[in-house]
Amino acid sequence: MDLHNAWTIVQKDFKVYRKKSSVIYATVALPLIIGVGFPLILNYALHRANKMTPVATVPSLLGAFSIWFIIGAVVIPTAIASYSLVGEKVQKSLEPLLATPMSDGDILLGKIISALLIPLVALYVGSIIFMALNDYFTYKLLGFFYYPNWQLGAVLIAMPFAALLSVEVNIIVSSRMTDIRSAQQLGSLLVLPFIGVFLASELNFFTLNFNNLIIIAGILATLDIAMFFVSKATFQREEILTKWR
Amino acid sequence: MASFSILIDSENLTKKFGEVTAVDSVTLSVNEGEVFAFLGPNGAGKTTFVRMMSCLISKTSGYGRVGNFEIGNRSDQEKIRRMIGVLPENVGLYEELSPYDNLDFYGRYYRLSEEKRRDRIEFFLKMLDLWDRRNVPVATFSKGMKQKLAIARALIHDPQVLFLDEPTANLDPEASKMVRDFILELKKEKRTIFLNTHLLDEAERICDRVAIVKTKLIALGSPQELMRSLQGKKVRVQVQQVNDIIISELKNAGYRVEEVHPDSLVISVNDFTRDNPAILKIIEASGGRVKFINEISSSLEDVYLKLVKVE
Numbered sequence: 001m002d003l004h005n006a007w008t009i010v011q012k013d014f015k016v017y018r019k020k021s022s023v024i025y026a027t028v029a030l031p032l033i034i035g036v037g038f039p040l041i042l043n044y045a046l047h048r049a050n051k052m053t054p055v056a057t058v059p060s061l062l063g064a065f066s067i068w069f070i071i072g073a074v075v076i077p078t079a080i081a082s083y084s085l086v087g088e089k090v091q092k093s094l095e096p097l098l099a100t101p102m103s104d105g106d107i108l109l110g111k112i113i114s115a116l117l118i119p120l121v122a123l124y125v126g127s128i129i130f131m132a133l134n135d136y137f138t139y140k141l142l143g144f145f146y147y148p149n150w151q152l153g154a155v156l157i158a159m160p161f162a163a164l165l166s167v168e169v170n171i172i173v174s175s176r177m178t179d180i181r182s183a184q185q186l187g188s189l190l191v192l193p194f195i196g197v198f199l200a201s202e203l204n205f206f207t208l209n210f211n212n213l214i215i216i217a218g219i220l221a222t223l224d225i226a227m228f229f230v231s232k233a234t235f236q237r238e239e240i241l242t243k244w245r
Numbered sequence: 246m247a248s249f250s251i252l253i254d255s256e257n258l259t260k261k262f263g264e265v266t267a268v269d270s271v272t273l274s275v276n277e278g279e280v281f282a283f284l285g286p287n288g289a290g291k292t293t294f295v296r297m298m299s300c301l302i303s304k305t306s307g308y309g310r311v312g313n314f315e316i317g318n319r320s321d322q323e324k325i326r327r328m329i330g331v332l333p334e335n336v337g338l339y340e341e342l343s344p345y346d347n348l349d350f351y352g353r354y355y356r357l358s359e360e361k362r363r364d365r366i367e368f369f370l371k372m373l374d375l376w377d378r379r380n381v382p383v384a385t386f387s388k389g390m391k392q393k394l395a396i397a398r399a400l401i402h403d404p405q406v407l408f409l410d411e412p413t414a415n416l417d418p419e420a421s422k423m424v425r426d427f428i429l430e431l432k433k434e435k436r437t438i439f440l441n442t443h444l445l446d447e448a449e450r451i452c453d454r455v456a457i458v459k460t461k462l463i464a465l466g467s468p469q470e471l472m473r474s475l476q477g478k479k480v481r482v483q484v485q486q487v488n489d490i491i492i493s494e495l496k497n498a499g500y501r502v503e504e505v506h507p508d509s510l511v512i513s514v515n516d517f518t519r520d521n522p523a524i525l526k527i528i529e530a531s532g533g534r535v536k537f538i539n540e541i542s543s544s545l546e547d548v549y550l551k552l553v554k555v556e
Contacts, residue, residue: 008353012339019341019382092335096398099299099331100354101323238302242262 001105009102009110010117013084017118026079027118030072031126038065039133046141055141062134062146066155067198067208069130070216072123073163074191081115081170082183090180098237108171108235115167120160127156154213161220166190168227175234175243250277252406252437253298258307260293267293269461270307275454277405278435280428282448285458286553291441292334294458295408298439299331311406327355330399332409334441336391340384344375344394347383348401355402362401369397373427389420393427400431407431410441425451449545463552471548479503479541480521482510485534494531500524511541 017023042061088094097107131147138146170187177183197216201208208216253275260268268290275281283291296302298309300322312328314321338347345366352362370376373393383391392412399407412428413421428451431438442448448455449468457464457471464471484491487507495502495512500520504511514520521538528535 004356005354008350011353012342012350015346016339016341091337091340092333093337093339095301095333095335096331096337096351096395097354098301099326099329099333100351101326102354103323237300241296241301 005102005106006110010114013114031122034068035126035129043137073159074166076119077166078187081167085174086180086183150210154210158217164224168231171231254310256308259305261305280438280452282452282455283441289459329406330404332399334410336395338383343380345379351401389423407438445546482538483536491531491533
């Protein structure tokens with residue numbers, strides 16, 4: 001795989017995304033909701049609404065909120081990955097691209113990076129805003145800055161693995177889909193297991209502490225490797241030209 | 246087999262998709278600077294052949310070569326892609342991007358320097374009369390303009406061989422002419438062009454040689470050679486009035502009268518020089534008055550339809 005070639009594809013994709021405001025909105029909306037919306041809700045619950053939320057619950061609430069960064073990492077790349085591949089399929093722009101000297105691996109790597117980079121940047125920026133706002137809102141009540149901490153650190157470590165898994169699954173899904181919406185809908189089903197983990201932790205089946213989150217990151221990394229080989233097997237010139245419909 | 250002037254070469258090249266044979270033992274060669282048409286109906290295997298030769302899909306059997314590189318050889322595939330330009334059936338431009346950006350990204354895919362990209366893009370956009378619209382999204386362009394831009398994209402790295410798959414399909418007559426004129430410009434530059442088409446007129450007007458295919462190679466030659474070899478020699482004799490004596494005398498002399506009209510006859514001959522005077526003599530001797538006699542030439546369309554129908 002050649003990084004220069006892959007990066008050229010990334011640059012092309014970024015230029016196209018810039019013209020597609022819907023793709024940008026879909027990418028920025030969720031990190032903004034998590035990064036700004038959740039701290040505002042927490043602030044409202046702590047200081048207004050008759051101070052209905054006890055201060056002691058703040059750490060568990062923040063922990064639950066932060067898990068949404070992993071869920072976001074699964075959901076957001078769906079919009080870009082499916083657009084990136086099914087969009088090229090719909091525009092029939094894959095065949096001329098495949099006729100260039102780039103290898104299948106270069107194209108696949110370019111597509112993966114272009115689908116990963118914007119969501120990850122948006123999520124990391126969202127997490128910085130999330131930490132800053134929550135520290136601002138909770139400092140007086142807790143008497144210390146809650147963030148940064150190891151739990152969110154583990155979330156931020158797991159995030160790219162979750163996003164990569166999402167992109168790889170979407171590449172496989174996109175190979176069987178002919179319209180962007182269907183690819184996005186099917187690809188976004190990947191979020192269900194993550195929601196399941198989140199609900200299980202909320203129901204106290206286990207705690208999403210640093211150790212467990214690192215284990216989850218490890219599982220995701222293993223799945224990433226396995227899915228990379230599956231998506232690489234799917235992303236073959238001949239397959240794309242003769243079997244992708 | 247390899248000659249320095251042969252740029253595209255195939256020998257018994259075959260592609261099967263499961264039980265279906267898309268290309269069946271095609272043997273042909275295209276010389277440097279030649280415009281070669283692959284003519285056949287839909288589903289004849291034209292696109293599959295081009296895809297094999299551009300290393301987009303694998304061959305099932307046989308041999309194929311572009312330049313000095315073999316299509317089945319993995320290490321040669323990138324080299325082949327560097328020396329060819331491909332216009333697929335669907336142009337596949339990035340509609341949101343400008344023509345400049347479309348060409349620029351393809352220049353980068355071929356690792357052209359920034360300066361070379363700038364020069365070549367300017368050259369093509371000016372040639373295509375698109376320079377003033379270089380920053381406008383391609384989505385706003387007509388089909389003909391898109392097709393021309395896609396051909397320019399295939400030429401951005403100055404390839405030795407250009408594969409054009411149905412370059413005028415689905416275009417209106419004006420846009421088709423626009424694209425054909427562009428191909429004729431490229432022909433003047435002595436580029437090697439392999440053109441897939443089902444349009445006979447296009448093949449006849451643009452190409453040096455034509456291969457008629459329907460999965461298998463049916464015929465190969467220049468349009469004139471094909472027309473000559475398959476038309477069968479016929480003459481039309483215009484007379485004052487045709488009568489039964491003329492017809493029976495011609496038949497008695499061994500001629501086949503193909504068509505009889507009140508004032509003309511169509512007759513099969515073997516040799517125009519020998520038979521035309523003989524026919525005139527027979528008609529005059531039978532009381533007919535010959536106004537004129539002319540040789541009938543069939544079009545490439547006649548040849549094509551005859552061959553494809555037989556297959």
